[in-house]
Amino acid sequence: MRVAVLGAGAFGTVLSLVFADAGHEVRLCGRRADQADEINERRTNERYLPGIELPPILATTDQQLATDGVEVVVLAVPAQTMRENLQHWQLPAEALIVSAAKGLEAETGARMSELMLDAGIDAERLAVIAGPNLAREIGARMPTAAVVAAYSNETAVRVQRSLHSPYFRPYTNLDVVGCELAGAAKNPIALAVGMIIGRGLGDNLLGTVMSRGLAEATRLGEALGADPHTFAGLAGTGDLVATCYSPLSRNRSFGERLGRGMPVAEALAASSGVVEAIPTSGSLAALADEVGVELPIISRIAPVIEGQISPDEALDALMSRQVKPER
Structure with missing residues (x-):
């Protein structure tokens, strides 16, 4: 199978690796010519996957060259650039189109599949990748599993089979909405967990925030x-x-970093890539308001990022909420 991956960041590069290891011809499209040269000549992408040797992959900055004649196109760009890219890309009319972005569009709260549908991609051709997929571990070929969600079972199975390798086990799922919302919601929850770690507040609170955060995401998903x-x-x-x-x-x-008292701008500068919780937190809270769902944890992340409240104030507000039955 011929596969194109658009976006040569950490996840795009590592998905290229997985497809190549699964026996496919892979083309990886990025924005920088020097990065493409490095991948082609040295089989590395040191900026995003240091120390990882890549299999043979054709890297290019030419999107049309990357996608010409391919059967699967993977969109591995940040969620906040997806709409703009879809407006400019010329994607093959018959190829399966797979989103690897985990987030919501900040201004609209749209999921990536909704942006793909708006761009004229047939629902029967689109899929999304979800699950525990830390790029560095996949690049080291450590075993993991993933989910391929699609509206068409045939599409889900085709993408599943194309990704299956000795260390990468994909499952199929027909709940595109749930997989996308779960992938977006875990980011602000993880940010809250990070603040707890930074404040040294213990594992009990970590377990509390993870489980209650998941309950919030589930309620929103159901709604x-x-x-x-x-x-x-x-x-x-x-x-x-x-x-x-x-x-x-x-x-x-x-x-x-925020939990240790680092200012937002400084904490962001120290990050190695996109922190999707920053734009996604507010979008999730807005969606929840529209459908009347409470998100006590997720809704407090955006005010922290915007400097309206401190991490301690956010945690105090959670602990002082009225007690009620668990659900």
Whole structure:
């Protein structure tokens, strides 16, 4: 199979690695010519995956060259640039189009599949990747699993089979809404966990915030038409645990810096890539307001990022809420 991956950051590069290891011809499209030269000549992408040797991949800055004649196109760009890129890309009319972005558009709260549909991509051709997929570990070929969600079972199975390798085990799911919301919600929850770690407030509170955060995400998902079981699976619990547990997570690490008292701008400058919790937190809170769902944890992340309240004030507000039955 011929596969194009658009976006040569950490996740785009590592998905190129997975497809190549699964036996496919892979073209990776990025913005920088020097990066493409490095991948082609040295088989490395040191900026995003230091120390990882890549399999043979054709890297280019020419999107049309990358996608010409391919059967699968993976969109591995940040969520906040997805709409603009979709307006400019010329994607093959028959190829399967797979989103690897985990987030919501900040201004509209749109999921990536909604942006793909708005761009004229047939629902039967689109899919999304979810699950516990820390790029550095996949690049080291450590075993993991993932979810391929699609509206068409045939599409989900085709993408699943194309990604399956000895260390990468994909499952299929027909709950696109749930998988996308779970992937977006785990970022602000992981940021909150990072703040707790930064403040040294213990594992009991970590367990509390992770479990209650997952309950929030599940309620929101149900209100928006998702299957609640999705949030108990790889796209929900799996991705949440990996993101909250691992220091490789940009969202958790950013939260840790805030918890230690680092200003937002300084904490962001110290991050190695996009911190999706920053734009996504407010979008999730706005969606929740529209459907009348409370998000006590997630809704307090945006005010912290915007400097309206401190991490301590956010945590105090959570602990002082009225006691009630667990649900």
